[in-house]
Amino acid sequence: MAIDPRTLIVTSALASLLFAAMLTLELRRERRSRWIALWSGALSASAVANLAYALVGVLPLNTTLRVGYLFATAAFAMMLTALRLFDGAVPRARAIGAIALALAAIHGAMLLAHAPERGLIIYTSISFGAWLVLCAFAAGGAPRRERTGARLVMASAFGMWAAVFFVRAAVAATGGSSLLLGADVTQIGFLLVQFSALLVTSLDFLVMSKQRSDAAILRLASTDDLTGLLNRRRFMEVAAAESVRVERDGAPLSALMIDIDHFKYVNDAHGHRAGDFVLRVFGQILAEGLRTYDVACRFGGEEFAVLLPGADLDGAIANAERLRARVEATRIEFEGASLGVCVSIGVAESAPAFDDVEKLLARADAALYQAKSNGRNCVVAAPSVVVAAAGEDSAGKG
Numbered sequence: 001m002a003i004d005p006r007t008l009i010v011t012s013a014l015a016s017l018l019f020a021a022m023l024t025l026e027l028r029r030e031r032r033s034r035w036i037a038l039w040s041g042a043l044s045a046s047a048v049a050n051l052a053y054a055l056v057g058v059l060p061l062n063t064t065l066r067v068g069y070l071f072a073t074a075a076f077a078m079m080l081t082a083l084r085l086f087d088g089a090v091p092r093a094r095a096i097g098a099i100a101l102a103l104a105a106i107h108g109a110m111l112l113a114h115a116p117e118r119g120l121i122i123y124t125s126i127s128f129g130a131w132l133v134l135c136a137f138a139a140g141g142a143p144r145r146e147r148t149g150a151r152l153v154m155a156s157a158f159g160m161w162a163a164v165f166f167v168r169a170a171v172a173a174t175g176g177s178s179l180l181l182g183a184d185v186t187q188i189g190f191l192l193v194q195f196s197a198l199l200v201t202s203l204d205f206l207v208m209s210k211q212r213s214d215a216a217i218l219r220l221a222s223t224d225d226l227t228g229l230l231n232r233r234r235f236m237e238v239a240a241a242e243s244v245r246v247e248r249d250g251a252p253l254s255a256l257m258i259d260i261d262h263f264k265y266v267n268d269a270h271g272h273r274a275g276d277f278v279l280r281v282f283g284q285i286l287a288e289g290l291r292t293y294d295v296a297c298r299f300g301g302e303e304f305a306v307l308l309p310g311a312d313l314d315g316a317i318a319n320a321e322r323l324r325a326r327v328e329a330t331r332i333e334f335e336g337a338s339l340g341v342c343v344s345i346g347v348a349e350s351a352p353a354f355d356d357v358e359k360l361l362a363r364a365d366a367a368l369y370q371a372k373s374n375g376r377n378c379v380v381a382a383p384s385v386v387v388a389a390a391g392e393d394s395a396g397k398g
Helices: 005-029 034-054 061-086 093-112 115-141 150-172 184-220 233-250 263-270 273-289 313-329 357-373
Strands: 253-260 295-300 303-309 332-333 337-340 345-351 379-381 383-388 393-396
Touching: 005 034, 005 184, 034 184, 061 093, 061 115, 061 184, 093 115, 093 313, 115 150, 115 253, 150 184, 233 253, 233 295, 233 313, 233 332, 233 357, 253 273, 253 313, 253 357, 263 273, 263 337, 273 295, 273 303, 273 313, 273 332, 273 337, 303 313, 303 357, 313 345, 313 379
Parallel strands: 345 379
Antiparallel strands: 253 303, 253 345, 295 303, 332 337, 383 393
């Protein structure tokens, strides 16, 4: 049974509309995701283009070709813009739109000049292939953290789609079949690959959008929205797992408890917006001073906690003093006011096979209380816990 090319084109149009509807539903959950709106628009434009091409021989040829090319070009331009937006790159929508309009104008001029159908197919195939090469590079050139399997499959599908367009142009240029609705093997193969590539890239985009949405939900559930640090619940989960690891490896583990001194005065004198700004700036200072494997959180209010895997008491004290000095030296500019804050820090080192995370933090918190009693803007270390050979604990000054 022969495959009808017109049926394949209409099927591709219907598939585009189906994926556009699915992305529209996703857009209702992610209203700020402009890339989803663009990709949905691209699929809708692709559906219109395919329906126009399916009507070749039914409606006037120039009308169907003009509409088909215009909407197909718009679809590829929107796909490219959506991918750039998805990766946080400058979308360059105006430049991309100007290129699309210029290509459409050239195509329209060719129609007015009664260019042969073979020439139109060569031009159309080369320009569409070029768009798809750009989409393939955009899909494959994602930031390292975004290079998922779905991205690689999408880049490959775009590359295959582009290759087929270039092959189609070469076949037409060398005298092969150039009929848009031809039923020969070349044209049917081209339509099948185009249909498959459309399905794969659209499905991958759905997967990518879902992964991005899930990651955002997890991030919201795990971080403090003001400072961007972990929240207390997530910190305790990560800290518990980290304490098990360092105990297994026999590595030291230390903790800091930090309090911004006289924070209530900042709120009372300058307002809560100023207080929030101070918390954000301190969160940035704290995060910038961490190693990749350190764990920090906003513990509550103006109090913060840090877990330092691999750091003994001396190393933790040195880290704490660097942080205290940097905060003291920082002037925070807020709406014309220059604010200076200081921090008090309590430090504790875990004793092997003695402290769980809560006990370690409690000892650091006791040292923090002592730091505040000593006049604030200082670092105090909790006494080290020594595990005696007979199994009895004794406390010594650390």
